[in-house]
Amino acid sequence: MGSISVRAVSKRFETGDVDVTALEAVDLQVRDQEFVTLVGASGCGKSTLLNLVAGFETPSSGEVLVDGAPVRGPGPDRGVVFQQTALFPWLTVEENIAFGLSLRANRGKGEVKPIVERLLERTGLAAFRTRRPAELSGGMRQRAAIASVLAIDPSTLLMDEPFGALDALTRSIMQDFLLELWEARRKTVVLVTHDIDEAIYLADRTIIMTAHPGRICEAIEVDLPRPRRYEMRSSAAFIRLRDHVTQIVRAEALKGTAPLGAPASPALVPSMTQSAQN
Amino acid sequence: MSSKLAASALASRPMPVAGHGRSRRLPEVLQYVVLPLAVLLLWQVASEIGFVRRNILPPPSEVVLVWYDLITGSTDAAARYSGTWLGHAWASTWRVFVGFAWGASLGIIAGLLIGLSRVVERMLDPTLQVLRNIPVTAWVPLSLVFFGIGNAPAIFLIGLGAFFPAAINATHGVRQINITLYKAARMMGANERELLRRVILPGALPSILTGVRLSMGIAWVLVVVAEILAVRRGLGYLLNDAYLFYRNDIVIAAMLSIGLLGFASDRLVVLLRSALLTWNEKETFGGEH
Numbered sequence: 001m002g003s004i005s006v007r008a009v010s011k012r013f014e015t016g017d018v019d020v021t022a023l024e025a026v027d028l029q030v031r032d033q034e035f036v037t038l039v040g041a042s043g044c045g046k047s048t049l050l051n052l053v054a055g056f057e058t059p060s061s062g063e064v065l066v067d068g069a070p071v072r073g074p075g076p077d078r079g080v081v082f083q084q085t086a087l088f089p090w091l092t093v094e095e096n097i098a099f100g101l102s103l104r105a106n107r108g109k110g111e112v113k114p115i116v117e118r119l120l121e122r123t124g125l126a127a128f129r130t131r132r133p134a135e136l137s138g139g140m141r142q143r144a145a146i147a148s149v150l151a152i153d154p155s156t157l158l159m160d161e162p163f164g165a166l167d168a169l170t171r172s173i174m175q176d177f178l179l180e181l182w183e184a185r186r187k188t189v190v191l192v193t194h195d196i197d198e199a200i201y202l203a204d205r206t207i208i209m210t211a212h213p214g215r216i217c218e219a220i221e222v223d224l225p226r227p228r229r230y231e232m233r234s235s236a237a238f239i240r241l242r243d244h245v246t247q248i249v250r251a252e253a254l255k256g257t258a259p260l261g262a263p264a265s266p267a268l269v270p271s272m273t274q275s276a277q278n
Numbered sequence: 279m280s281s282k283l284a285a286s287a288l289a290s291r292p293m294p295v296a297g298h299g300r301s302r303r304l305p306e307v308l309q310y311v312v313l314p315l316a317v318l319l320l321w322q323v324a325s326e327i328g329f330v331r332r333n334i335l336p337p338p339s340e341v342v343l344v345w346y347d348l349i350t351g352s353t354d355a356a357a358r359y360s361g362t363w364l365g366h367a368w369a370s371t372w373r374v375f376v377g378f379a380w381g382a383s384l385g386i387i388a389g390l391l392i393g394l395s396r397v398v399e400r401m402l403d404p405t406l407q408v409l410r411n412i413p414v415t416a417w418v419p420l421s422l423v424f425f426g427i428g429n430a431p432a433i434f435l436i437g438l439g440a441f442f443p444a445a446i447n448a449t450h451g452v453r454q455i456n457i458t459l460y461k462a463a464r465m466m467g468a469n470e471r472e473l474l475r476r477v478i479l480p481g482a483l484p485s486i487l488t489g490v491r492l493s494m495g496i497a498w499v500l501v502v503v504a505e506i507l508a509v510r511r512g513l514g515y516l517l518n519d520a521y522l523f524y525r526n527d528i529v530i531a532a533m534l535s536i537g538l539l540g541f542a543s544d545r546l547v548v549l550l551r552s553a554l555l556t557w558n559e560k561e562t563f564g565g566e567h
């Protein structure tokens with residue numbers, strides 16, 4: 001439960017008079033319980049791809065299937081963890097975690113109290129249960145947000161730069177925390193990040209995307225043993241993978257920039273001729 | 279220089295520090311009363327030394343005596359107005375609350391609908407924006423023609439005035455709700471009803487209550503306007519009638535009565551606000567006290 005199949009998906013955004021092609025002919029298969037990370041330069045369509053799977057956007061062409069059925073809007077089978085933590089400021093930590101379970105759509109997913117209790121324990125937030133989100137640290141907030149999504153027990157977790165706003169130390173602690181949760185209760189995970197170390201450390205498979213238009217350029221199997229340990233980051237295998245991914249991402253990012261020292265920057269020319277034609 | 283100023287302004291802001299409550303109590307009371315006392319004293323002195331004529335601006339001591347008789351009817355200082363205060367005050371308060379109730383509740387409903395639906399926005403918003411720019415006092419002639427003399431035009435005008443701030447702030451309240459929260463609730467499977475009841479309404483509540491507070495303030499302004507023109511009871515009527523009979527002491531007593539009742543109603547709204555909102559102001563400068 002939780003396999004994702006993206007087939008020949010393109011996504012265009014109509015913004016005024018210019019159309020932006022955010023994704024073009026993207027194919028991606030994610031197996032049930034696989035941990036996939038997406039990396040790529042800013043603006044290459046990572047969030048767009050995630051939003052298509054989540055059901056917040058619809059593809060311009062192609063189709064997105066989850067467990068073989070086309071995606072029709074967002075639903076509790078695909079839990080989304082947003083970069084901007086989605087906690088209701090008027091609810092306490094405890095009430096936020098219980099929110100999803102108290103909805104009609106999630107009746108029958110079990111008794112609310114024990115589930116909330118277990119998640120408070122697991123996320124180390126039991127002592128802060130009656131606090132409001134504004135009274136928590138960034139890391140605590142993101143833990144609460146993850147707990148509130150896990151409460152409805154989705155078969156798939158979609159995470160858009162979930163730790164992007166955290167400092168390096170908190171971030172690495174949160175990565176281990178996420179892996180620990182995932183080891184205990186495996187789910188399909190698609191996680192967007194721009195941190196290459198994070199992408200490799202967490203993943204079974206890292207997908208590298210390129211921009212303009214957004215495409216999948218390479219998929220790299222991460223054959224590091226599980227469970228992952230922090231020390232693995234300095235292993236030869238990890239460093240080899242990281243250098244490989246970094247090289248591709250950098251090369252792709254540099255394609256979009258002008259060569260150094262060129263007098264009339266060719267990158268500027270197309271846009272200038274374009275505006276002259278208008 | 280400017281950072282020094284900012285720092286001292288911050289320092290003079292009493293931060294809620296545990297254990298300091300008792301020793302702070304007395305100076306804090308002084309902070310509240312120093313301005314009113316100074317104004318009263320200056321006013322009394324100005325009157326005593328003959329800086330202003332007593333019949334034009336009677337001193338506070340006289341106003342207090344007249345006010346006392348106005349309420350109790352025991353000294354006859356207020357002559358034919360003696361003991362009429364409660365009737366007038368009740369008439370005004372009643373009008374304010376009835377007008378406010380229909381105006382603000384209709385305003386909240388209209389504002390929420392405009393905020394929630396682009397269709398309703400296109401249908402209602404232009405009309406409301408034009409009507410909003412007509413001062414409510416400009417409605418006086420027409421409302422007198424339509425409703426005649428009495429409570430009806432007063433309640434109409436007050437409701438009209440209360441409507442707009444409630445509507446505009448309710449719309450704003452819906453619009454400023456964080457889209458991520460809305461998406462998160464939909465992702466978890468919330469249906470339309472749950473979205474409205476558990477995301478939209480609580481999210482818009484702070485702004486709605488701000489609108490309600492503004493509406494209440496406007497209601498007290500308009501009750502006076504309406505009572506001067508349309509009725510024979512109420513503090514606005516008392517004020518105008520006493521003015522026609524050169525009783526400026528009673529005019530001032532009526533003005534202060536309106537001020538105090540308006541203040542009390544505002545406190546009521548603020549009380550309601552703090553009962554309903556325990557979360558909103560945690561992260562703001564104003565939320566600390």
Ligand SMILES: Nc1ncnc2c1ncn2[C@@H]1O[C@H](COP(=O)(O)OP(=O)(O)OP(=O)(O)O)[C@@H](O)[C@H]1O
Nearest residue numbers: 013015020021022041042043044045046047048049
């Ligand atoms: N709602 C939208 N309307 C118009 N254009 C959009 C919209 N959403 C995304 N785009 C465009 O689509 C492209 C891909 O955007 P997307 O947000 O998916 O990038 P991203 O890879 O997530 O970037 P980042 O790493 O900076 O978050 C960008 O060029 C962006 O301008």
Ligand SMILES: [Mg+2]
Nearest residue numbers: 046047048160
């Ligand atoms: Mg993004």
